[in-house]
Amino acid sequence: MFDVNQFVKVVLDTSALFGLEQVPPDWEAYVTEGVLAELEKYNDRRSENLLHTIKVSQATSGSLSKVREAAKGTGDVSRLSKTDTEVLALALELKAAVATDDYSIQNLASVLGIEFMPMSMKGITKVVRWNYLCTGCGKVFKEPQPDCPVCGSPLRTTRRI
């Protein structure tokens, strides 16, 4: 039976909010305080209009650590901002989907069993893991490091196959 109160719960990250003119009427939309702060940084005036239809919420430290743990597992931890982590943690908590065009957020969402909606409609289909390749000696590491423990050169991320 059709339930008029059946909204789609969606947590928006900054990229999704930028791409949104208005919140679809069947969305129960959320953002985190970090996303709001980023919008203010860019002086985006749309946030004032959009915020009438968007709820602001924060994730608990429990779900934040769950997201951080998952990010360590995939190697996305070095690509993930504090705001990104908050967005994922809130989605996890609210059992909401994530609207994002950010590749690392989409990657982690699939690891965490969170549904994601790419605003550009070109999302990834499989989970990507990252390697860390030394630009000096060429050694490959599975865990992120500040620089190469062997020769001290900077590392760059490469996709793990």
Ligand SMILES: [Zn+2]
């Ligand atoms: Zn090295």
